[in-house]
Amino acid sequence: MKPVSLKKVSVVALACFAGTFLVNAKEPVELAKSNAADKAKSTFSQLLKKADANKNGELSKDELEGAMESQLLSAFNEIDTNGDKSINEEEFTAYVGNTAKI
C-alpha cells in the first residue's frame, strides 16, 4: 500500500461524507419510511422467533422477560398502544418508526 498523506485522506473522507449526506437528503421521505418499516418488520419476526413462547405472533411481558429483552420491557407500556398487554407487529413497527432506536 502506498503511503497517503493524512490531509488527503481527510479530504476524501469529508467528500464521501458530504456525498452521502446529499444522497440521503434527496431520498424521498416515503421511501425511507418504507425501508424503516421493512426493517422493523424483520426485527419483529426475529424477536418472535426468539421470544414468542406461545407462538401467537405477539409478545407478552412474560415472553420478553424470558428472552431478557430489557430494552423492550422498559418501553412496554409505550409500545403496547392498545393496552392488551401484548405487543403485535403493528405496535412494534409504529414504535420503531417513532423512535428509530432499533
Ligand SMILES: [Ca+2]
Ligand atoms: Ca406470544
Ligand SMILES: [Ca+2]
Ligand atoms: Ca397491544
